Amino acid sequence: MDRSDDGAVVRAVSKDVRGPGGLDDLDRRILEVLRDDARMSNAELAAAVGVAPSTAHVRLRSLRERGVISGFVTSVDQRRLGRGLQALVHVGLRPGARRASIEDFAREIRGLPQVLQVFFLGGVDDFIVHVAVSDSSALRAFVVDHLSSKPTVASTTTSIVFDYYRNGVAASFG
Amino acid sequence: MDRSDDGAVVRAVSKDVRGPGGLDDLDRRILEVLRDDARMSNAELAAAVGVAPSTAHVRLRSLRERGVISGFVTSVDQRRLGRGLQALVHVGLRPGARRASIEDFAREIRGLPQVLQVFFLGGVDDFIVHVAVSDSSALRAFVVDHLSSKPTVASTTTSIVFDYYRNGVAASFG
DNA sequence: TATGAAAGGAATTGCAT
DNA sequence: ATGCAATTCCTTTCATA
Numbered sequence: 231m232d233r234s235d236d237g238a239v240v241r242a243v244s245k246d247v248r249g250p251g252g253l254d255d256l257d258r259r260i261l262e263v264l265r266d267d268a269r270m271s272n273a274e275l276a277a278a279v280g281v282a283p284s285t286a287h288v289r290l291r292s293l294r295e296r297g298v299i300s301g302f303v304t305s306v307d308q309r310r311l312g313r314g315l316q317a318l319v320h321v322g323l324r325p326g327a328r329r330a331s332i333e334d335f336a337r338e339i340r341g342l343p344q345v346l347q348v349f350f351l352g353g354v355d356d357f358i359v360h361v362a363v364s365d366s367s368a369l370r371a372f373v374v375d376h377l378s379s380k381p382t383v384a385s386t387t388t389s390i391v392f393d394y395y396r397n398g399v400a401a402s403f404g
Numbered sequence: 405m406d407r408s409d410d411g412a413v414v415r416a417v418s419k420d421v422r423g424p425g426g427l428d429d430l431d432r433r434i435l436e437v438l439r440d441d442a443r444m445s446n447a448e449l450a451a452a453v454g455v456a457p458s459t460a461h462v463r464l465r466s467l468r469e470r471g472v473i474s475g476f477v478t479s480v481d482q483r484r485l486g487r488g489l490q491a492l493v494h495v496g497l498r499p500g501a502r503r504a505s506i507e508d509f510a511r512e513i514r515g516l517p518q519v520l521q522v523f524f525l526g527g528v529d530d531f532i533v534h535v536a537v538s539d540s541s542a543l544r545a546f547v548v549d550h551l552s553s554k555p556t557v558a559s560t561t562t563s564i565v566f567d568y569y570r571n572g573v574a575a576s577f578g
Numbered sequence: 579t580a581t582g583a584a585a586g587g588a589a590t591t592g593c594a595t
Numbered sequence: 596a597t598g599c600a601a602t603t604c605c606t607t608t609c610a611t612a
Contacts, residue, residue, distance in 0.1 A: 250486025250538075261480060268442045268476035271589095273605060282581050287607070298484040302442035303477055306435060307575045310472040312424025316574065317533065318523055335516035340569050349534075350490055358492065358532075360523075362574060364424075393524035394577045395514050400490065400536060401481045403568045447588065456598050461590075463596095 251298065253385045256281065260289055261298070265398055268302035300401035313344070313362035314389035317369055321377055323355045335382045344372055360391075430455065434463055435472070439572055442476035474575035487518070487536035490565035491543055494495065495551055497529045498558045509556045518546055531561075 248254050253261075259279045264270060270278070276286035289372045293299045308316065323332060334353055339359060342346055347360040359377075369388065377386050422428050427435075438444060443509045444452070450460035467473045482490065497506060506528055513533060514522055521534040533551075537543045543562065551560050 250432075251484035253484070261478065261485075265418075266475060266477055268478045271605065272607095283606080284582075284608085285580050288580085296484070297481055299478055300477040300481050301440060303440055303479055303570075304438045304442045304473055304574050305477055305573045305575050306439070307474050310425035310427070310470070318525065334568075340571065345464045346570070346572050346574055347529065348569045348571075349565050350569075351492065351563040351565060353566065356563070374566055384546060389525040389530070391523050392527065394574060395510075395522045396477075396520070396573070396576050397514065397517075397522075398520050399477050399479045399570070399573055400520055400568060401479050402570050404425070404550045446590095457589085458591095458599075459597055555590065 245385075252296075253298065256289060257293060257298070259283075260286065260293065264290075264299075265313055303399060305396075308346075308362040311362075311365050315365055315369060316346075316360070316362045316394065318389050318391060319359045319361060319373060319377060320360060320387040320389070321357050322334065322385040323382055325355065327355070327382045331382050335380060339376065342372075342376060344368075409566075426470075427472065430459075430463060431467060431472070434467065436461065438464075438473075477573060478511070479570075482536040485536075486538050489539055489543060490520075490536045490568065492563045492565060493533045493535060493547060493551060494561040494563070495531050495533060495557055496559040497531075498557055499529065500554045501529070503528065505556050509554060513550065516546075516550060518542075 251259070256279060260275065263275060263278045268281050272287050272290065273283050275290070276283040279286060281289075281337060284291055290299075302309060308314065336348065336350070336357070339345060344361045344363050346362055349358040349360075361369070363372055369390075373386055373388055423432070434449065437452045446464065447457050449464070450457040453460060455463075464473075482488065508525070510522065510531070513519060518535045519533055519535050520536055523532040523534075525531055525567060535543070535546060537546055543564075544561050547560055547562055551557050570572060
């Protein structure tokens with residue numbers, strides 16, 4: 231007798247509407263608030279999204295456990311680190327480059343302190359490196375020492391970043 | 405009688421050596437620890453860098469007040485937001501574009517929810533937009549609706565991001 | 579699933595070295 | 596600049612609706 235035909239079975243509440251990734255409206259509001267203030271206290275977060283602190287706490291933990299939130303990172307003014315010059319370096323790889331050597335190369339680039347981000351584009355033969363360095367001679371040294379001189383690299387094109395704007399932070403692909 | 409001439413005035417300690425931006429070694433260690441774990445508690449931070457919690461607290465506040473740390477942001481897995489496709493769109497502007505219209509255009513692009521980052525390159529006539537969208541048709545719609553159709557835009561080139569790695573987060577230019 | 583209460587822990591401030 | 600101590604606030608868990 232599991233029939234639910236009594237006419238009072240309308241359990242679909244508006245707040246239960248889940249969008250992509252199984253996120254409901256409260257989840258999305260939490261992400262929005264935390265996006266640019268990751269160190270906000272749980273109490274503040276709860277007040278900002280209009281729920282009890284215990285509720286915000288459970289939701290936030292769930293977002294982390296599900297991997298929706300991949301981490302909390304600190305935004306640093308690169309100028310204050312002595313890196314007042316940013317650039318995007320477009321790297322073209324040799325057509326015949328072997329997969330293993332490309333991966334070794336990529337790993338090496340990723341580990342360099344000047345490197346902020348690496349975008350691997352359109353297959354395996356092309357990427358863009360976002361770097362922050364002290365000045366133009368350090369930029370040249372970076373490109374020469376770590377890119378142009380590698381056998382895997384066919385070409386590089388360097389563009390100076392004159393202005394930069396960030397809306398959100400994407401997780402590294404895993 | 406405030407003289408401190410008792411011969412024990414050698415206060416210069418090696419830890420006081422400051423590098424670029426007036427940061428000493430402890431500041432740099434704090435930034436390193438916090439870079440990928442912005443929500444770490446002050447007590448944990450202090451233990452991680454080997455000082456008392458009060459010291460870590462004072463240093464962290466100073467880093468924020470001086471603008472070395474520009475903020476704490478949350479890294480979100482874009483797939484879980486229904487944005488499983490990322491791309492870099494290279495935008496060439498019309499040579500005759502007026503400064504004001506370029507700025508209006510840039511402001512409009514920055515406000516779009518698909519946009520993660522915008523790099524303004526090599527002057528004022530060229531930039532790269534990092535976007536996260538649901539699929540290839542959404543990507544096409546983004547490029548057509550917000551870029552190609554604008555009078556300021558001369559050309560666009562779209563590259564799909566197959567892999568992405570982030571080492572650090574730079575502050576938006578102010 | 580959301581909430582409120584209770585206990586334990588942490589942040590923040592002032593003060594002393 | 597660092598360490599310590601006291602107050603206040605927050606986090607965390609659990610029972611409840």
